[in-house]
Amino acid sequence: MAYWLFKSEPAKWSWDMQKAKGAEGQEWDGVRNYQARNFMRTMKKGERGFFYHSNDGKEIVGIVEVLNEIHVDSTADNPTWECVDLVAVADLPKPVTLDTVKAEPRLKDMVLATNSRLSVQPVSAEEFRTICAMGGLDEIPA
């Protein structure tokens, strides 16, 4: 079971918009970076990840789940670009900011802190648990 983090500029696609999609979920389109695409290729249905607001907010605001595994990005003009579909699972009652992540020794190796450019990235199980707890989730929602 792997864990992930997905970045989005809230001005373009926000957590509220993701939640509004409900169980229908949303294609995580627009990724045009090989590293990010390659991570999505390895994702399995049911795996969890964080939803992060870049630029505006700079904080982890919620938990998403992989609804559909890799497929061609419907917005791409080239089938090289693929993506998964995500569904919102739960809010983080207390969003965890980038500053907080950087200040927490257990999270200092998070890709979020070490490579600000990567828009889809892996999160370790321990990092996932740590952030859930810091975010006010005592247990991971079903």
Place this chain on the structure above:
DNA sequence: GCCAACGTTGGC
């Protein structure tokens, strides 16, 4: 709005 970091492109 600036710019550092990083990825990609294309000339050689």
Place this chain on the structure above:
DNA sequence: GCCAACGTTGGC
């Protein structure tokens, strides 16, 4: 196959 030029992301 190297690397300079360029574009983009995202923190500040």
